[in-house]
Amino acid sequence: MAVAGPLGWLTVLVLVVDSSTPAVTAALVEISADGVTSRAHRCTVDARAHGELLAPQVDAVLADAGARPRDLGAIVAGLGPGPFTGLRVGLVTAATMGQVLGVPTYGVCSLDGIGYPAAAGEPVLAASDARRKELYWAVYDGAGQRIVGPEVSTPAVAAARARELGATIAVGDGAHRYAEALDLPVRVEPRYPEATVLAQLAAERVRAGAPSERLTPLYLRRPDAVAATARKPVLP
């Protein structure tokens, strides 16, 4: 629902969800002509309980803000990359709520929620844990624009690419975890995608009432599956 703000500008109440990292996040923000204001925020770090945590957190942020689902004007979701099972929880939550409420859904690369706010004049490598000793990563220029990625690779490959692009610092949970292998100074915050930043990066689309987007995960990896091979005989 869009309501007129104090200056006559429209204000839109937006739900933001991200489940691409162990930080399961739900937030309510207000997007107006002037900017993005946080209304309520819940985040729990638990890599194994995305399915249990997210819906109660969405419920909680609505309650915290004294809002009802029907007051939402748009939903923004982090598209990953991230471990698939947890990532899908955020996207299916956003897509199904958007369907019921008839409001548009917008996707944002989750790494942008780490790399954009970390940028401070110099290129930066943003990384999250991709398990199997790999990272999901992207490189941002000094203004916070993503210039390469998202990609998935070993820390060594990510670090080499980041250096080529002039990155002098790394950020994100993946950077903490693989600080040694990356061999770049690690910026402490943000460690996980910031909900308010994801909202900022979708704010133009929200204000313009852009068409709803299909929330397709940034998987970056194919499913583990091997085609059936010839059957082994049972006779000796």
Add this chain to the structure above:
Amino acid sequence: MADEPLILGIETSCDETGVGIVRGHTLLADALASSVEEHARFGGVVPEVASRAHLEAIVPTMQRALTEAGVTLADIDAIAVTSGPGLAGALLVGVAAAKGYALAAEKPVYGVNHLAAHVAVDTLEHGPLPEPAIALLVSGGHSSLLLVDDLARGVTPLGATIDDAAGEAFDKVARLLGLPFPGGPPIDREARAGDAASIAFPRGLTAAKDLAAHRYDFSFSGLKTAVARWVEARQRAGEPVPVADVAASFQEAVCDVLTSKALAACRAQGIETLVIGGGVAANSRLRALAEQRAEKYGIRVRVPRPKLCTDNGAMVAALGSHLVAAGVAPSRLDLPADSALPLTTVSV
């Protein structure tokens, strides 16, 4: 009756994305999207492929179900979802979807047991289920014999497969015979032209010594190996494999064990109703043999039509409807997907 609750059911425990809508015992919509073709070249369901397909299919499948039933989510009284057992990642998509729908539409959500839903779906076809009843649930993922004394609160497992599921045996034998995946329908088709008595394949866990410990359990691994040995021996001798006879004899062995154990359970407990569900319940020989044998003992066999036997959303809605009618409390929003949800838990 218009005042009966309107219940929506979501099923994503394996490779079918199902959304069903029922009012009381009346089926209003049963929308399905299947990823079975994406799994065929792997010879079995690939969990990650199934999970990805569920995420893509859930919103459009929901839309089709609502359109088919001519209702909106605002009209729905409660949402039921399979919370287990099944493939963990696949279940999670359905559970998260159900919560998203429930949250946004401000409706209660019920996490329910997939196997109990296979029993409940029969009420859509044959009305309320007499309790107690015996249920035989056979599919690619499960083979169980249950005592259904109170479908709303708990069922008692009597037996289950100790190795392969019955449907899995059909898939493996089909592959051996060069028939497509999933193996149930092509074996059923081939078997019609074959002689079921031509090859004496073993009946697992039916010998006296096995019955002592496994009276109501099943085993299909030995049967599968016996079929493989028989076929390979033919091939090595350079003789043609009589596909129809092998299919018919194999199918007969499976159906013989399933129906004899299910009816033995009915007779031992003095129960007059046998419900059969799961994908293998679509097998024409299983249906015919169960009815033929049950008639002798005055036992009534209830098997829903094939489309309701395989995994679908209507079965979940049917169980949800039964739970709402019985006054069972809904689940909490932190409801987990549980790939190993025990049979004794009908709703979470």
